[in-house]
Amino acid sequence: MKITFAHMGNLYITVKALLEDLGAEVVVPPMPSKRTLSIGSRYSPEFACLPLKVNIGNYVEALELGADTIAMAGGVGPCRFGMYGEVQREILKALGYEFDMVIIEPPQGRIRHVLEQAGRLVGRNPMRKYVGAVRLAWAKMTAVDELEKAAQRARPFERRRGAATSALGSALKLVDEAAGISQVRRALEEGQEMLRSVQDPTPGASRRNPESPPRIGIVGEVYVVLEPFVNFEVERRLGEMGVLVERSIYIGDWVKEHVFKDFMRLRKSRRPYDLAKPYLCHFVGGHGVETVGHTVEYARRGFDGVIQLAPFTCMPEIVAQDVLPAVSRDLGIPVMTLVFDEHSSDTGVLTRLEAFVDLVERSRRRRRARDGTMG
């Protein structure tokens, strides 16, 4: 049995470690490319959201490489993601592929249920083995997050454009190849050192603003925020323009909040909900409330701008997008929404990013001047 799964940013490192440590054979689909997207959009429903389409492309490319089992998460709504697995199975069956699709529905607290479903994928294992695999996967996931954060901090100060991104690439490779927890730790340290060494230590070395680079927060739907291929590497682009970027979602947090706590029936963090009031007072599925809550948080922390990323037709993000102008107006923080689908273009996104960074800088200068005269 050869298991495959869909890509979402660097999540594959974690999933691969988990499944392989449990003795499964894994086929990681090729990194998403133009081909992936064109396969996906050819066979998917026209108005389905982008993640579904890219997933289909991933599956097709992995099935071509010999995978025969697809692991996918389910859901209970109201976001469309909960229906993905069933619809994707229909699409792939209609294309004539032979495969088994294991859709892991949220067990809502029953740990036995999780193990049963895991058993379908990787066979029976002693509990000890599960614990070991989860610990290794967890270590890798944390390391990936740390490295991504380090790269975001390094980019505005790198000596050579692109150096931080290529250092991140080699560091992630080390993490991916690490065979045990101690090796993961070493890979993380090595990666952090690589990312330190690409920066110019002299003060005032930032590309854009010598004393303090502008800070922009990225919020939005988890898939397009985490997957650089579909968001045209927003993070790298901004970083290389000299902007300090922070995202509202890292894979580790996402897994902790949405996978782990769901499984264990732990109480989820109420913080985004409290912050989102009075703009959005109710769960709307997906990450709608988080998007609004994090925008408020970035504004309070003194960020200079917020960019919302969403797939075209994403229902929760549309609700969020609809109330964001009010947040922006009340808290005085520039907010821009970028919507992605298979027709989005590189230059279109780049132009908007450049314009937004200009706008953010100007509003910051104005704010400083005003505060200066008042002070």
Place this chain on the structure above:
Amino acid sequence: MGIPRALLYYHYYPMWKAFFESLGGTVVTSGETTRAILDAGIKVTVDEACLPVKVFHGHVLALAGKCDYVFVPRLVSVERRAFICPKFMGLPDMIRCNCRDAPRIIDSCINLSRTTREYVRAVLATGRMFTRSTLRILAAHRRGRAALTRYGRCLESGMTPDEAMAFMGVAPLSDELAQRAVAAASSTSGVARGGGGAANVVIGLVGHPYIIYDSFVSMNVIRRLREMGATVITADMLPWAVTEREAARFPKRVFWTIGRRLLGAGFHFLRSGTVHGCLHMSAFACGPESLIGDILEREAARHRDVPFATITVDEHTGEAGVLTRLEAFVDVVTRRRKQ
């Protein structure tokens, strides 16, 4: 109390009206959707919002100055373990952020996904605006439920919402329109048969209520089909048991209430042989329908004897384009039937 004539007005208006009126309130509605209402809605919403949401904003704005409160309930869920659409869950927030001149909003949170307790609390909280007597509120609610049951029976007998409301005497239409609707409804003894046109076919119409029953948004699809001589059956005219049974053919329970109803209706139309054609009408970029429509299309491909077509509408849709497609579809259905 103002009730916007959009979104789930088409499902719940008789209930809401009965509830508020038995508590001593006066109910007004915005009129039928017009170009001006739509334009007002487009102006205050983001581009990405779907057509029905834009139309709803327009209706709320149209109620400004005509009422003290607008009823914009947060319809999270109307049955166990299912939702309607994420946009309904954030609707009061969207209205509050976008329509700053709107009358005060009553945003009772209707959530039956887990328990009924939350629902009871919401009903009581809404009723307390009128009276402190819990008994009176519960009696009003009972009257509302009774109206809803009666309304459901009218729909099942083949009436459209407008006809059913006219028949029940709760229609907010102008007098002339109401009379015409009553005449139409009674002359066909409750069953909405088409007349006049040459075609003698039955067409199953699948679409969200706020699309197909809104004469402006749907370009009058039901009236036009009837004028061509077709009898129109919609999901709301089918008993729940039928749509539930049919929707259960899909391996996963669909967690959108209307989505599941439409899927069940579509399966029923395609499989049961009770209709000669199945027409699917959806709003551009509707989330649930992007998947429901795809599932239906795949099912339709397995039942070639029932012609299936999808018409997508948005704020740029031209009447002539829709009409041409409708005529072509009815032609195909008629010809297929003769064969």
